[in-house]
């Protein structure tokens with residue numbers, strides 16, 4: 001598999017204004033980070049925006065968290081691959097068959113296929129919220145359970161919180177990618193995130209990639225915050 005990947009920060013571009021997002025992106029180098037486009041920007045600005053970022057040379061994580069019947073999800077994943085994105089995700093709770101079909105449809109893309117990962121338990125959820133859904137397991141147990149299913153289905157990794165990273169690496173091995181949102185540099189506002197960690201703690205715990213949105217995008221000087229985070233990770 002890959003050698004150590006030094007571009008660990010995936011910036012969540014959650015803007016409602018394309019010009020503002022692009023003005024920020026233009027200050028970045030594709031060597032310093034990757035970009036994540038999620039439901040907000042995709043719903044506002046569509047696939048053209050994603051293509052624009054790909055054409056600017058950025059690795060793009062298309063975070064649409066697909067969750068539907070296997071046929072629909074597989075075709076949506078294929079559409080993502082056709083956009084040239086670097087990573088795409090589905091919800092593990094869509095089930096093993098759904099994940100397998102999504103993986104299979106990427107086979108013809110060979111080494112051009114995006115990484116396919118599955119969301120386990122959203123980082124905005126805690127034990128109480130799982131209970132409300134009728135899930136009696138603790139977040140870490142449920143994350144491990146869904147991550148094992150994801151690995152069985154042949155996907156490349158999961159989205160989880162960095163709090164689960166150490167246990168997941170132990171059980172699922174070094175090559176199974178851990179993508180962790182809920183990252184908060186010391187002193188920054190948690191907002192709606194519940195299972196959080198600092199960037200350095202997250203990497204030390206075994207995260208491969210850190211998804212970071214508001215602590216960077218809402219900062220007075222986003223580029224300086226990204227630089228400080230990269231430095232804290234030893235880049």
Ligand SMILES: O=C(O)c1cc(=O)[nH]c(=O)n1[C@@H]1O[C@H](COP(=O)(O)O)[C@@H](O)[C@H]1O
Nearest residue numbers: 012038063121122123159181211212213214
């Ligand atoms: O799949 C994701 O990226 C994701 C999964 C998850 O469990 N939690 C989570 O916060 N995210 C995304 O990660 C980003 C986190 O943004 P901030 O909370 O602003 O750092 C948002 O774009 C979320 O949609």
